[in-house]
Amino acid sequence: MSAPIFAPDFKETPYWWEAADPAAASPPETPPVPDRTDVAIIGGGYAGLSCALELARRNIACVVFDAEPIGFGASSRNAGMVSGGINVGKGVDLTATYGAERAKAMIDEAGQAYGHVEQILEREGIDAKYQRFGRFVGAHSRQQFGVLERRAAWLAETSGQSVEVIPEPRQREEVGTDFYRGGIVVNRAGGLHPALFVRGLAEAAERAGAKLIGHTRVEAISGGPGRFLLGTPRGNIEAREVMIATNGYTGAVTPWIRRRLIPVASFIVATEELPEKTVAELIPKKRVIADTKRILYYFRLSPDGRRLLFGGRARFTQVGARTSAPILHRFMTSVFPQLAETKLTHAWTGNVAFAFDFMPHLGTHEGMHYAVACNGSGVIMQTWLGHQVALKIAGGTNRASAYDGLGFPTRPLYSGRPWFLPAIGAWYRWRDRIDRWLD
Numbered sequence: 001m002s003a004p005i006f007a008p009d010f011k012e013t014p015y016w017w018e019a020a021d022p023a024a025a026s027p028p029e030t031p032p033v034p035d036r037t038d039v040a041i042i043g044g045g046y047a048g049l050s051c052a053l054e055l056a057r058r059n060i061a062c063v064v065f066d067a068e069p070i071g072f073g074a075s076s077r078n079a080g081m082v083s084g085g086i087n088v089g090k091g092v093d094l095t096a097t098y099g100a101e102r103a104k105a106m107i108d109e110a111g112q113a114y115g116h117v118e119q120i121l122e123r124e125g126i127d128a129k130y131q132r133f134g135r136f137v138g139a140h141s142r143q144q145f146g147v148l149e150r151r152a153a154w155l156a157e158t159s160g161q162s163v164e165v166i167p168e169p170r171q172r173e174e175v176g177t178d179f180y181r182g183g184i185v186v187n188r189a190g191g192l193h194p195a196l197f198v199r200g201l202a203e204a205a206e207r208a209g210a211k212l213i214g215h216t217r218v219e220a221i222s223g224g225p226g227r228f229l230l231g232t233p234r235g236n237i238e239a240r241e242v243m244i245a246t247n248g249y250t251g252a253v254t255p256w257i258r259r260r261l262i263p264v265a266s267f268i269v270a271t272e273e274l275p276e277k278t279v280a281e282l283i284p285k286k287r288v289i290a291d292t293k294r295i296l297y298y299f300r301l302s303p304d305g306r307r308l309l310f311g312g313r314a315r316f317t318q319v320g321a322r323t324s325a326p327i328l329h330r331f332m333t334s335v336f337p338q339l340a341e342t343k344l345t346h347a348w349t350g351n352v353a354f355a356f357d358f359m360p361h362l363g364t365h366e367g368m369h370y371a372v373a374c375n376g377s378g379v380i381m382q383t384w385l386g387h388q389v390a391l392k393i394a395g396g397t398n399r400a401s402a403y404d405g406l407g408f409p410t411r412p413l414y415s416g417r418p419w420f421l422p423a424i425g426a427w428y429r430w431r432d433r434i435d436r437w438l439d
């Protein structure tokens with residue numbers, strides 16, 4: 001480890017795992033696989049666990065399987081930035097695509113989803129260091145500032161969300177850089193500790209009666225509604241219903257869903273502890289921050305306010321944290337040149353799942369329920385969609401989710417291996433650069 005950007009105690013694991021390592025709470029000695037259950041849930045992240053929590057609260061027996069420790073996927077690796085709708089169908093004209101009524105229902109539901117996570121944290125007593133400091137979205141060009149202004153007006157008009165437009169001369173009130181051309185502040189937004197949240201959800205689901213089985217990959221599914229049979233290396237299980245919550249880690253066992261998802265690696269680094277004065281200059285109001293680039297940067301302070309966590313798509317192939325860290329350090333110092341000498345203590349990666357239409361997807365295929373395609377923003381949405389699947393199974397709602405049953409597109413010959421990502425990534429980066437040159 002020779003590069004000067006690495007602190008002596010640099011680790012290639014998420015900063016979040018210092019407080020909540022999934023492997024510590026979900027050891028390899030897992031409970032035996034039961035012969036049968038009402039609902040078998042594949043995937044132990046926010047979607048699978050929130051589904052389990054609601055089912056168990058309604059006395060419906062359920063078992064959550066994860067191939068790794070429970071919570072090992074994106075749910076313990078993300079940046080923990082939360083908001084209620086600003087990212088839904090980012091880049092999609094929801095009104096033109098789905099009609100004004102459904103577009104409004106989607107945004108309203110995203111707002112409800114935000115409140116739902118706040119309620120879970122409170123009701124279940126989960127200390128996930130949730131802080132509602134708001135989100136700043138920086139425009140990477142003047143043209144994108146205009147797009148943000150229009151999005152802010154639309155959100156305010158459609159759902160009454162409080163969104164403030166910050167012109168470039170006022171930008172340093174929000175973020176200590178001249179990298180952006182102004183932006184917007186979404187007030188109903190903030191940050192949480194993602195790994196403590198997923199651990200808290202797991203504990204709540206278990207308390208309610210759900211069975212969680214980590215280190216157990218579901219390798220085969222046969223049968224149909226009323227009587228599915230799932231095969232794992234540790235035994236088979238019969239289930240009345242199946243719920244798929246594998247998102248960016250979806251594999252060969254669900255080929256129909258796999259063909260509809262594009263797994264993309266996202267990368268984050270954490271800095272060493274920074275002087276108080278530097279922190280106050282970088283993000284004075286402790287907002288969580290993202291930008292409008294197609295290949296975006298996102299960053300925030302750690303919950304204790306001492307470090308910067310900086311994320312982005314460092315590469316479009318799966319590379320190790322030691323390869324991605326110098327790239328992210330470069331991105332970070334392009335926004336904050338004052339951090340040129342700052343060292344990194346952690347660098348890590350995780351998978352998000354994009355859909356070809358950039359929308360979240362909840363639905364049922366061949367009798368199996370699914371909640372997938374977070375498109376990079378799933379802390380709130382995947383928790384909500386998992387909960388919605390539980391309500392659907394329990395028959396506990398007379399109003400279908402606005403996200404239920406959207407067409408779920410794929411592309412001819414696509415099998416789930418996104419060979420085209422490096423080319424598309426390069427094209428998007430080039431367009432981001434052009435936007436700034438033309439500015």
Ligand SMILES: Cc1cc2nc3c(=O)[nH]c(=O)nc-3n(C[C@H](O)[C@H](O)[C@H](O)COP(=O)(O)OP(=O)(O)OC[C@H]3O[C@@H](n4cnc5c(N)ncnc54)[C@H](O)[C@@H]3O)c2cc1C
Pocket residue numbers: 042043044045046047048065066067068071072073074075076077078079080081082216217218219245246247248249250251253265266267268311349350351352371372374375376377378379380381382
């Ligand atoms: C680096 C990064 C930063 C992000 N930042 C943000 C952010 O700031 N805000 C935000 O809202 N979202 C963010 N996201 C997205 C967010 O983390 C995800 O949307 C969310 O965690 C997805 O939750 P999930 O339950 O759907 O899937 P996951 O948490 O990914 O869980 C899926 C699980 O399925 C398991 N699995 C797969 N196949 C099988 C099988 N056959 N059998 C058993 N188990 C299986 C996997 O092991 C995995 O644990 C980020 C993601 C990453 C990677």
